[in-house]
Amino acid sequence: MRSYLWYLARRFGQFVLVVFVGINIVFFVTHATPIDPVEQAISSATQFGQSDPRAVEIMRKALRELYGLDGSIWQQYLTFWRRLATGDFGPSLSAFPTSVSTLIGQALPWTAGLLSTSTLVAWCVGNFMGGLAGYYRKNRLLKGLGIVATGLQPIPSYIMSLVVLILFGYLWPILPISGGVEMNIHPGFTFSFLGSVAAHSLLPVLSLALITIGAWFVGMRSLVSNIVAEDYVVYAELAGVDRHKILTSYVMRNALAPQLTGLALSLGGIFNGAIITEVVFGYPGLGTLLVRGVNSGDYSLVLGIASISIIAVATAVFAIDLLYPLLDPRVKVR
Amino acid sequence: MEEAALSVQNLRAYYVTGHFGMQREVRAVDDVSLSVRKNEIYGIAGESSCGKSTFIKTVAAAIRPPLRVLGGSIKYSFLDRDLYDLDERKLADIRWNHLSFIPQGSMNVLNPVRRIRESFQDFAFPHMGLGRSEFFDVVNRHLERLQLSPSILSAFPHELSGGMRQRVAIALATVCRPEFIIADEPTTALDVVVQKDVLALILETQREIGSSMIFVTHDLTVHANISNRLGIMYAGRLIEEGPTREIFHDPLHPYSRHLVASLPRIGDLTPKIALTGAPPNLAQPPSGCRFHPRCPLATDLCRQASPELTTLSSGRRVACYAVASAPATRPMTNDRMTNDKFKSF
Amino acid sequence: MLKVLRDLFRHNREFAAGSILVLIVLGIVVASFFSPYPPLDSYVVPPDIPPSWDHLLGTNSRGQDVFWQVAVAMRNSLLFGISVALISRVIALVIGLVSGYVGGMVDRVLMSINDTFVVIPLFPILTLFYFMMHDHMSWVVLAVAMASLGWPYDARLIRSIALSLRNREFTTQSIFSGMSTRQILMEEHLPYVLPIVFSTTLNNINWSIGLEVTLSVIGLTNIETPTIGTMIYWANQHTAMVAGIWWWVLAPVATVIMMFIGLFLLSVSMNEFIDPRTRLARMGA
Numbered sequence: 001m002r003s004y005l006w007y008l009a010r011r012f013g014q015f016v017l018v019v020f021v022g023i024n025i026v027f028f029v030t031h032a033t034p035i036d037p038v039e040q041a042i043s044s045a046t047q048f049g050q051s052d053p054r055a056v057e058i059m060r061k062a063l064r065e066l067y068g069l070d071g072s073i074w075q076q077y078l079t080f081w082r083r084l085a086t087g088d089f090g091p092s093l094s095a096f097p098t099s100v101s102t103l104i105g106q107a108l109p110w111t112a113g114l115l116s117t118s119t120l121v122a123w124c125v126g127n128f129m130g131g132l133a134g135y136y137r138k139n140r141l142l143k144g145l146g147i148v149a150t151g152l153q154p155i156p157s158y159i160m161s162l163v164v165l166i167l168f169g170y171l172w173p174i175l176p177i178s179g180g181v182e183m184n185i186h187p188g189f190t191f192s193f194l195g196s197v198a199a200h201s202l203l204p205v206l207s208l209a210l211i212t213i214g215a216w217f218v219g220m221r222s223l224v225s226n227i228v229a230e231d232y233v234v235y236a237e238l239a240g241v242d243r244h245k246i247l248t249s250y251v252m253r254n255a256l257a258p259q260l261t262g263l264a265l266s267l268g269g270i271f272n273g274a275i276i277t278e279v280v281f282g283y284p285g286l287g288t289l290l291v292r293g294v295n296s297g298d299y300s301l302v303l304g305i306a307s308i309s310i311i312a313v314a315t316a317v318f319a320i321d322l323l324y325p326l327l328d329p330r331v332k333v334r
Numbered sequence: 335m336e337e338a339a340l341s342v343q344n345l346r347a348y349y350v351t352g353h354f355g356m357q358r359e360v361r362a363v364d365d366v367s368l369s370v371r372k373n374e375i376y377g378i379a380g381e382s383s384c385g386k387s388t389f390i391k392t393v394a395a396a397i398r399p400p401l402r403v404l405g406g407s408i409k410y411s412f413l414d415r416d417l418y419d420l421d422e423r424k425l426a427d428i429r430w431n432h433l434s435f436i437p438q439g440s441m442n443v444l445n446p447v448r449r450i451r452e453s454f455q456d457f458a459f460p461h462m463g464l465g466r467s468e469f470f471d472v473v474n475r476h477l478e479r480l481q482l483s484p485s486i487l488s489a490f491p492h493e494l495s496g497g498m499r500q501r502v503a504i505a506l507a508t509v510c511r512p513e514f515i516i517a518d519e520p521t522t523a524l525d526v527v528v529q530k531d532v533l534a535l536i537l538e539t540q541r542e543i544g545s546s547m548i549f550v551t552h553d554l555t556v557h558a559n560i561s562n563r564l565g566i567m568y569a570g571r572l573i574e575e576g577p578t579r580e581i582f583h584d585p586l587h588p589y590s591r592h593l594v595a596s597l598p599r600i601g602d603l604t605p606k607i608a609l610t611g612a613p614p615n616l617a618q619p620p621s622g623c624r625f626h627p628r629c630p631l632a633t634d635l636c637r638q639a640s641p642e643l644t645t646l647s648s649g650r651r652v653a654c655y656a657v658a659s660a661p662a663t664r665p666m667t668n669d670r671m672t673n674d675k676f677k678s679f
Numbered sequence: 680m681l682k683v684l685r686d687l688f689r690h691n692r693e694f695a696a697g698s699i700l701v702l703i704v705l706g707i708v709v710a711s712f713f714s715p716y717p718p719l720d721s722y723v724v725p726p727d728i729p730p731s732w733d734h735l736l737g738t739n740s741r742g743q744d745v746f747w748q749v750a751v752a753m754r755n756s757l758l759f760g761i762s763v764a765l766i767s768r769v770i771a772l773v774i775g776l777v778s779g780y781v782g783g784m785v786d787r788v789l790m791s792i793n794d795t796f797v798v799i800p801l802f803p804i805l806t807l808f809y810f811m812m813h814d815h816m817s818w819v820v821l822a823v824a825m826a827s828l829g830w831p832y833d834a835r836l837i838r839s840i841a842l843s844l845r846n847r848e849f850t851t852q853s854i855f856s857g858m859s860t861r862q863i864l865m866e867e868h869l870p871y872v873l874p875i876v877f878s879t880t881l882n883n884i885n886w887s888i889g890l891e892v893t894l895s896v897i898g899l900t901n902i903e904t905p906t907i908g909t910m911i912y913w914a915n916q917h918t919a920m921v922a923g924i925w926w927w928v929l930a931p932v933a934t935v936i937m938m939f940i941g942l943f944l945l946s947v948s949m950n951e952f953i954d955p956r957t958r959l960a961r962m963g964a
C-alpha cells in the first residue's frame with residue numbers, strides 16, 4: 001500500500017510538472033513574441049475611421065487590465081497564474097460580454113465526447129485485432145489488415161479528416177459533414193436530439209479512430225510477437241493450457257499495460273488530432289472555438305483555450321496513470 | 335531388461351533460419367540416442383549452448399520455429415507411438431498428466447499478471463477431472479507436502495522470492511503426479527543455499543511420485559548429488575554416458591576428463607589445465623569429431639571421421655577413437671553426408 | 680552498403696514499397712526545378728481545366744497548373760520537414776545521450792522534462808504562437824518552434840539505447856583509457872545510435888510535414904509560401920470541392936500521402952533491420 005501511494009505521488013508530481021511547464025511555455029509565447037495583443041486589438045478597432053486619442057488611451061488601459069498585462073513582468077506572471085487558478089480568463093472580445101470560461105465550458109464537453117469515444121474505440125479495436133495478428137501470424141486476413149494498418153499509421157489527422165470528408169461528404173454523401181447537431185432540434189434527452197448528435201459525431205469519430213487505430217494495431221502486433229516468446233507463454237503452451245486462455249490471459253493481457261502507457265504518452269498528440277478534426281467538420285468543440293478566436297483576434301479566448309488544453313490533457317494522463325496499477329500489479333513494488 | 339521410460343533414437347533437431355535470403359542451420363542436436371530407465375534420474379551435462387535445452391525442448395514436444403526436428407524417434411513408455419505422431423489434442427492430454435516440465439529460470443515462467451492460484455487452475459485443473467473444491471484440496475495438500483504455505487496461492491509471482499518461485503514452479507509441474515518429469519537447469523539461477531533445498535525437494539518429489547526424470551544442468555556438482563546416470567553433451571552430440579559415480583571416478587572421453595578434472599576438490603592443489611579454444615559454432619561445426627580442434631589427443635582420423643557412441647564392455651558408452659577399448663571405427667553414413675556438405679561450403 | 684540496400688530491396692517488401700513511393704515523390708520534387716511557370720504567379724494558364732495531356736493534373740481557379748504547383752509545394756514541404764527533423768535531432772541526441780550515459784539524478788530530471796514535453800498538446804500552443812506572430816511568421820521561425828517542441832519521443836528512444844551502451848565493456852574501457860564524457864559520447868556511442876536516429880528522422884519529417892499542412896490549411900502560417908498545406912488552403916478558399924475542381928485538392932493530398940507512407944515504410948524496415956528481435960520473429964514466421 002505504501003508503495004502504491006508512492007507511485008501515485010510520483011505520477012501526481014509529473015502531472016504538476018506538465019501543467020507548470022506547459023503554462024510557462026504559454027506565458028513565454030505570449031511575452032517573447034513581437035505582437036502586443038493590446039495594440040493588435042486597438043488597431044483592428046480603429047481600423048475604420050480615425051478616433052479620439054483620449055478614447056484610444058482609455059481603451060488601451062482597459063484592455064491592459066482585461067488581458068492582465070498591467071505592471072511589471074513579474075506582476076503579469078503572478079496575475080496569469082491567479083487567473084488560471086480561479087479559471088477566470090475575462091470576457092471574450094469576439095462574444096462580448098460572455099466570459100471565456102463560459103465559451104470553453106460549452107465547447108469542452110463536445111471535445112471530450114469526441115476524444116473519449118474515438119480513443120476508446122480505436123484503442124480497443126486496434127489492440128484486439130493487433131493482438132490476434134501477432135498471435136496468428138500466418139492468417140491471411142490479419143496480414144491484410146496489418147498492411148492497411150501500416151498504411152493508416154503515418155497519415156496525419158488533417159489529411160485523414162479531409163479524405164473522410166471527401167469520401168462521405170462528396171463521393172457518397174450519407175452522413176452530416178458539419179456541425180455537432182441539427183440546427184432546429186431542441187437540446188434535451190430526446191431521441192431525435194441524441195440521434196442527431198450521434199449522427200453528427202460519426203464522421204469525426206471515424207476519422208479520429210482511423211488516425212490512431214493503425215498505431216495501436218501495429219504496436220500491439222509487435223508487442224505480442226515478442227510476448228509469445230516469453231518463458232511464461234512457452235511454459236503455458238507446454239503445459240497444454242487452453243489456447244484461448246493463453247491468447248487472452250497470457251499474451252494480450254500482458255501487452256495491455258505497455259499499451260496503456262502508450263495511450264498516456266500519445267494523449268497530447270491525440271488531443272491535437274481531435275481539435276484539428278473538429279475544425280474540418282465544424283464540430284462545436286475547442287478546436288473550432290480556437291480557430292474562431294484566432295480569426296477574430298480574441299486574445300483571451302486563444303490564451304484560455306491553450307491553457308485549458310494543457311490542463312485537460314495533463315488531467316487525462318493522470319487519470320490513465322491511476323488506472324495503470326489495475327493492469328500491472330508489479331507497479332506497487334516498483 | 336525392463337522397458338525404458340523414454341527411448342530416443344538418432345534424434346536430430348536444427349534451428350533453420352532464413353533472413354534476407356540467407357539460409358542458416360544451427361545443428362543444436364545432432365544424432366543423439368539415449369534411453370531413460372523407469373524411476374531413474376538421468377542427468378545431462380555439458381557447457382552452455384551445447385544443445386541441452388534444445389534436446390529438452392525436443393523430447394518435451396515444445397518445438398517451435400525456427401527449431402525443427404529433422405529425424406529420429408522419441409518413445410515414452412506411456413505412449414503407444416512416437417511422440418511426434420501425436421496430434422495436438424492427444425499431446426495436450428498427456429501433458430501434465432504423464433509428462434511435465436520444470437523449466438529453467440524460475441523468474442520468468444509464471445505469468446506476471448496472474449495470481450499463483452490462477453496459474454494452478456490454468457495448468458492443472460483441466461487435467462485432473464475434479465470439482466473445483468476437490469481440486470484445491472489436492473493442490474493444498476500437495477503444497478503442504480512441499481512445505482509451501484497455501485497462502486502463496488493468492489500471491490502474484492513478483493511478491494515471491496526467486497527460490498520460492500522455483501518451488502512453486504516445481505509444485506505446479508508435479509501436482510498431477512506425472513510419470514515423467516523433465517527439468518531444465520531448475521537450480522541455475524538460485525543461490526547455493528536455496529539450491530540445496532530445491533534439489534532436495536525435487537529428489538523427494540521424484541521418489542514420492544515414483545517418476546522418471548531427465549535433469550539438465552551444466553553444473554557437475556549438482557549432478558553428483560542428484561543424477562543416477564549421466565550423459566555428457568558436446569556441440570550437439572552425446573559424447574559419453576554412464577553411471578554418474580563411474581564417470582566422476584573414471585571419465586573416459588577427453589572432454590569429460592577435462593570437465594571432471596576442473597571440478598573443485600578440497601585439498602586438491604594440482605593446477606587446472608584450461609581447455610584451449612572456444613566451443614564450436616554449431617552453424618558450422620568442425621569436421622570429424624567435433625571436439626578435435628580442442629582435443630589434446632586428436633589424430634588425423636579424428637579430423638576426418640566422426641566417432642560413434644559405442645557401448646563398452648562395462649556397459650558405459652563413449653564416442654572417442656582414443657578410448658582404448660573402443661572397437662574399430664566405422665564412420666556413420668549420415669556423418670559422411672554432413673562432411674560432404676561441409677566441403678561444398 | 681550498396682549490397683545491404685539491394686538485399687533489403689529484394690527481401691523486405693516494406694523497404695521496396697517505401698523506396699518506390701519516396702522515389703516517385705522525389706522525382707516530382709526534382710521536376711519542380713524545371714517548372715515552366717514561376718510558382719507564385721497566377722493566371723498563367725486557363726483556370727479550372729480538368730486533368731488532360733496539356734495539364735496532367737489540371738489547372739486551378741487561380742490559373743495555375745496543378746502539377747507544377749504540387750511539385751513546388753512538395754519541395755517546400757519536404758524542405759521544411761527535413762529542417763525541423765534535423766534541428767530536433769540535435770536536441771534529441773544531446774538529451775538522449777547525456778541522460779542515458781550520465782544516468783542517476785540527471786537522467787531522472789531530464790526524462791521527467793522529456794515526458795512532460797511528450798504530453799503537452801502542441802497544436803493549441805502553436806496556434807497561440809501564430810496569434811502572437813502573425814506577419815512575423817516565416818517558415819524558418821515555424822521550423823525552429825516546432826523543432827524545439829518535437830524532440831521528446833526520440834530523445835527517450837536514444838536514451839534507452841545509450842543506457843544499454845553504458846554498461847558495455849567498451850564504455851568501461853574508454854573510461855579507463857581516460858576519454859572525456861564528450862569524447863565517449865561522440866566517438867563511441869554516437870555510431871551505435873545513428874541508425875535509429877536515421878529512422879526517427881524519417882518519422883519526424885512526416886510529423887513536421889503533417890503539422891505544417893494542418894497549420895497552413897487553417898491559415899496559421901505564411902500562406903504566400905507554396906506548400907502542400909497552403910495549396911489546400913487556397914483550394915478551400917475557392918471552395919474547390921464544392922465547385923467540382925476536385926483535382927486541386929486531390930493532387931496535393933495524394934502526393935503527400937505517398938510521401939507519408941513511403942517514409943514510414945522506410946523507417947519501419949530500417950527498424951526491423953536494426954532490431955535483432957524482430958529479425959528473429961521474421962525468421963520464425
Ligand SMILES: Nc1ncnc2c1ncn2[C@@H]1O[C@H](COP(=O)(O)OP(=O)(O)O)[C@@H](O)[C@H]1O
Nearest residue numbers: 349360362381382383384385386387388389616
Ligand atoms: N531460437 C534460436 N535460433 C537459432 N539458434 C538458436 C536458438 N536457440 C538456441 N540456438 C542455438 O542452439 C545452440 C544450442 O542452444 P541450447 O540448446 O539453448 O544450449 P544449452 O541449453 O546447452 O545452453 C546454441 O548454439 C544456440 O546459439
Ligand code: SF4
Nearest residue numbers: 623626629636654655
Ligand atoms: S575422437 Fe579424437 S578428437 Fe575426438 S575426443 Fe577422441 S581423441 Fe579427441
Ligand SMILES: [Mg+2]
Nearest residue numbers: 383386387519
Ligand atoms: Mg539451456
